[in-house]
Amino acid sequence: MKDQILIKATDMFLTLGFKSVTMDDIAAEMGISKKTIYQHYSNKDSLVKEVTLHLFETISCGIDGICAVGKSPIEELFAIKNFVLEHLKNEAASPFYQLNKYYPKIYSTLKKKQFGKMSECVLDNLNRGVQDGLFREDINVEIIGRFYFAGMNSLKDEELFPKNQFNAIEIQEHYLEYHLRGICTEKGKEKLEQLLKTNK
Template identity: 45%
Template sequence: MEKEPQLCDMIREKAGEMYFRLGFKGVTLDDIAQEMCISKKTIYQHYANKNELIAAVAGTLMQMIFTEIDTIAGSGYNAIEELFEIRKFLRKTIEDKYQLATFQLKKFFPEVSVKLNNSKFDRMQYCITNNLIKGIAEGLFRKDINIDFVSRIYFTGISGTKDTNIFPDELFSMDALHLLFLEYHLRAICTPEGITLLDNYLKENP
């Protein structure tokens, strides 16, 4: 039986709405079916199980995020401004809204989480590599940095800031933590010209 693309998308969108509002753990396929006034059997015609549906929902969100990041990267910002604009987008769009769902994905659906994290690493390394190349060409980042190393360290650092055992909420808000990490990253790779631009940016955008 051929799947109906429209219904398949509608199921994914409704599931995403419910997952990100209530968490991945608490929402069952029965809940989604009831909300859509369809049978659970209909969901199974499009998604083999809950894990497959969760992977589709999370994958769609990730694609949306990186499409917007690509748009920001092509908007004419210099390499330093670009990273801050991406941070603004992520802070405004996803950090608080999807925090519960992200935590539950890692805890209760580890196989899905690992696959998505691998995909996230590939996309983020691509974005950061391009940012580093741009910054070097603009004279804002040092020419002697190891791009492959820095791009991997950046991913590791961003991922590490989400570990509340190391960075407890009572010591660091997520927004402040990401700003601290971004400044740490930039001061490690900037040329004197880049440091001046960074300092001016931070003064103008407290």
């Protein structure tokens, strides 16, 4: 039952937002009593924390799987973008904007975990891109990696990118292209153009 609650809560939080969904909503959706939820999760904060950890682990495992395939660094970034958007229900902004606003401690913990993952994944991607001649040799990998991470986090800011004005998928696509055009060699740009055509 605990896993079922976690799965349903994850789905509802991502669809409607961490603040918007109440314990009553989850209980009603599952056809169980709120008391049943509290037998497994002492309060909403503990459920939100568990959901964010579950999401992080799921997405991290998926990213590891993509990285293990041995795609080119540019293809890898496109595959990761598609995978993450799919698991976040294509909602890059709203749920995490609410998480940051109403559960700042949980959001801060998640951000630290994400930064650790970025250090491992994005820096490796950048280094391989340079080695393969797809990314410029003169880029500072540490700085560009942090630029990329900072930019990805800014996309979740609903004040910068209001949901009623910007499409989450489109924002992610533009950001990835923006990132790659700044670091690609001519060889990399050719690869990027091919992928942009196939991803449309």
